[in-house]
Amino acid sequence: MSFDQIFINTLRTLSADMVERAGSGHLGMPLGASPMVYELFKNHIKLDPQNTEWFDRDRFIYSSGHGTPLLYSLYHLFGYDISMEDLKNYRQLGSITPGHPENYLTKGVDATTGPLGQGFAMAVGFAIAETHLGAKYNKDDLKIIDHYTYVVCGDGDLMEGVALETASIAGRIGLNKLIVLYDSNDVCLDGNVINSTSDNIKKKFEAMNWNHIFVKDGENIVDVGKAIEEAKKSDKPSIIEVKNIIGFGTIDAGTNNAHSDPLGNDGIAYLKKQVGWEYEGDFYVPEEIEAFKEEYLKEASNKYEAWLDKKIQFKEKYPEDYEKLFNYKEAIKKLDFSGFIKYTEPKPIRVASEDVLNYVYDELGCLIGGSADLSKSNKVNIRKCGYLSKENQANSNIAFGVREFGMAAITNGISLHGGLIPFAATFLVFSEYMKSAIRHAALQKINPIYIFTHDTLSIGPDGPTHQPIEQLAEFRSVPNVDVIRPADPNEVIYSWKYALSNNKPTILINARQELPVLNETNYEKFVKGAYVIDDSDDYHATIIATGSEVSLALKAKEVLEEKGIRLRIVNMPSWELFEREDRTYQDSVIDRKKPVISIEASSGFGWERYTGKTENVICVNDFGESGNGQDLYEARGFNVKDIVARITEILS
């Protein structure tokens, strides 16, 4: 048996042993896809298993995230920091070999995958980052960034809209260094793919300006290798459709029964016989593979060292570019916005945000992003350049088209790639299309910036499909995400400053309309998440407001003061930031012994955390309607008169 075949069989038997020991897992994909993935790693991909953070490594996005037995076996055999013990701990609490790959747990995992379609879509983001950085920083004599992005995906991925949205974008931009290995096995969890899908994948991807290459037998790694080489030469993104057999070598091969679950002792014996496995015992790795690993690592290390030399040259010859590419995080920390104005006049929040965005871009250059076809409304245009395209890859505005989910997945990919801080914008209500990708950013501990405008029903005539109600609650409930709703133009500056150096996703909720400049704001107060913005001695109650409702609360305070009701007004730009403060600070802002009332023109869901009582939450819990925005806002109780009446009622 050839070395290649022994290696492939080792991947298969290790995978089977892992699932067996774990008592669960998805074995069908690993058994079928082992040859193609092996071929990629052995002969094509550029990486160094011992230096998994190498900036110019090829990226490997395992969109078939359920097929981790193969991924971890592969990484183990190619010398990554995954031991035999780790393989045996597959799917156990605290292991570095979880059920789906987690970028923050396991070295060499470029992206967390599992929610189908998103691996593919993030890979488009990786490829955009590479292309864009290459266009910006490579020199004729020195290509500092020059790598491929490889994806392994399955039938399920290609059914998901998010993959299809981003495939169109990839085709438009001509991401020719994006190479997808499509594990085409005609089977999904519920049975045969044909039950739900009769698409002609070749024609469909060609229609999106992709290069489609067909490999009729995935067991033939020579053909797989040729296909990869052919893909590398293409001027389009490539999808290599490799016909594999799910559950190869098992009794259920080729059917959905082979998708998941351990084989049992008899099943493993059957598999080993079918693939011609000659060794005893489980978790066995033949000696020749160990020997191969040493060689592989040496070569890989040489490649990495060569790039490090290049990096030194780059630093010497192009020190400015070097700083921008490799030290932008330090530059962000140093950026103090002293070159930027402090607002003194009212300004639409979204417009202030566009000003800040452009200031940051001009200073640092590390921003890239855009809107899902609402850039003029969202105010996210980088003024210095046009749209990133096949023809102009150094441009930093991305025309995502009307593809919110794809946009969010792409920004995740860009963020994971590194070298850039991506942003994504739409109306707050359409953030819903992106929810899963935003959660996915939070889970991966990356820091894209979301800019959601048109933040209350005051947007008016477009009606309830366009008026956010529950979205603030929705995002505040997501772990590891910071939601920020600035109350005045200067808080927009602070919110950007905070978001840029955040270590998690930041959602900026930017009002469409003009808001007055508030006194008493500064960055130090702002980053505490909530602070007193107007106070009275012996106040009767605390009013917490956010965004556009802060100035409303301040006006109500004046009226109530005349009636003898004294208030403390708290501006709360961010729940999450406030909750990271210590109890002493929190209590100094909100005294729970007195009544607490909240004002926010959104769902009241969750506000009892601060008010203690549902009655004290001034909010909008129903869908909006079409009509003049200011009228609607006021009709739902967001005017001084009604607010005064509500507060009076609550306190009586």
Next chain:
Amino acid sequence: MSFDQIFINTLRTLSADMVERAGSGHLGMPLGASPMVYELFKNHIKLDPQNTEWFDRDRFIYSSGHGTPLLYSLYHLFGYDISMEDLKNYRQLGSITPGHPENYLTKGVDATTGPLGQGFAMAVGFAIAETHLGAKYNKDDLKIIDHYTYVVCGDGDLMEGVALETASIAGRIGLNKLIVLYDSNDVCLDGNVINSTSDNIKKKFEAMNWNHIFVKDGENIVDVGKAIEEAKKSDKPSIIEVKNIIGFGTIDAGTNNAHSDPLGNDGIAYLKKQVGWEYEGDFYVPEEIEAFKEEYLKEASNKYEAWLDKKIQFKEKYPEDYEKLFNYKEAIKKLDFSGFIKYTEPKPIRVASEDVLNYVYDELGCLIGGSADLSKSNKVNIRKCGYLSKENQANSNIAFGVREFGMAAITNGISLHGGLIPFAATFLVFSEYMKSAIRHAALQKINPIYIFTHDTLSIGPDGPTHQPIEQLAEFRSVPNVDVIRPADPNEVIYSWKYALSNNKPTILINARQELPVLNETNYEKFVKGAYVIDDSDDYHATIIATGSEVSLALKAKEVLEEKGIRLRIVNMPSWELFEREDRTYQDSVIDRKKPVISIEASSGFGWERYTGKTENVICVNDFGESGNGQDLYEARGFNVKDIVARITEILS
């Protein structure tokens, strides 16, 4: 000028006048798409403007929801119940002519549209409903259901993943009575479509088994008419790509500047001159059109009457089918589940749900739905039949493939069509892909049923991408949706009973695992949303629990009782149902004067509504991890010992 041209120009000038008077609105699409929509209404579509609930009317889904000036003008001129006054009230509070079409406000609007892609996707649901009901109920001598589903959509719709997902499904099922009029004008809000998209739409749709017809000049309504007739003959769904000019007749025609906003007086004068409009004044309708309307309505009414005759015949000849098709809502009300078992032994909640689903199907037959490729895990298989397909259109299981969003939009379309109650299933965490469509169901006041299984991190080894945390909070915050989390197998029966006759969407949160049968449950208590399930005299505190945590709370109560801590345990299957009860009932269940503690293995976001204090919320606020499910559940504090300790601490 021909009558046709005068009519088309009337649509255009009315649209311009509406946007002018409203001060905002999207005029570009109406000006370009008027001819094709006119041709459809004049010569092809089957409907009766005076009987908009006609069950066998052709459906008209206006996916380009922003283009309402054209829609309302069209409806006005064709004799729908939209007056000239209504046109003048366009986009005003309280009008029946809101910015985007709202199915619950305006007669003749078959679906609320605006969030792009979802109109197209819902139309696939309409066409599935028609095809399926036809296959089930039509007789050789009597076709009781036999209509087309027409869609108007634009470039933006076809960029959205949800449209692409459902296009694949439509092609697979061969929905040949689905006809899409694609307003292909090469322009979107941000500029030219080519900035974000270079797809070959013909090739792309043909790859998905669609029939693509090209009309090179949308002004040529003869060609549009021929294309519609050709589409009607196809054995595939058809997309008619009509080249239109956005903002036709304006100075900005053919550019994104023509997309929105009023033209101003000069702009309107320019438009009127360009299209050869000879009349004075605004909101003018030439006399010949009024005369035409009368004729049109007479003919339409005749068609409707003919169908009513058919319906009477159907009732006489096929009384049983008649009942099933037209009176299923009454049958649901009568269904008392007396023929169904009452559970006495522990049972996995998801399995109990599949039993109930099949009982209902067998009794009523009006259910249709499926899972996004997780039917075996979600337990939603209708045992009596296979998958709905081109070959077997009467089957009631839908193989949605891995297309969660598309699935939800399709169920919305089916629900809007009527004649069926649709259901859609996936893991709770992947409900995120569907969020916008679920909101859209709530807004449209329809009642699809969602079945979300694997409802806590106890699902284990698949890890955090598969473990829901914040999803319960997310859906509880959506207006007009009922979220139900059954605590035992019998509550599964109640939840289905409730969901079937609900007038809004119902989300069933079904645990994967076995739960014991609780004493003291019955339907009357259940529908109050929360009730005392175990009580102690002079109890010290109230514990509220849901789903799998109810039995955990009961066990903790026993232990604490021995320590002298007496508890009341409240089972709360649904917040929404509980909140619809009066204050007296609510207070009789939860006495706020004593401490209240909640236990739910999900995000605690929102629970302070009942507990008053964050400290009293026992929950999981962080992402999960891969590992044995029971171990993980217990490690995060969901075991008797930790619960006992937490309660003791809170009460001390």
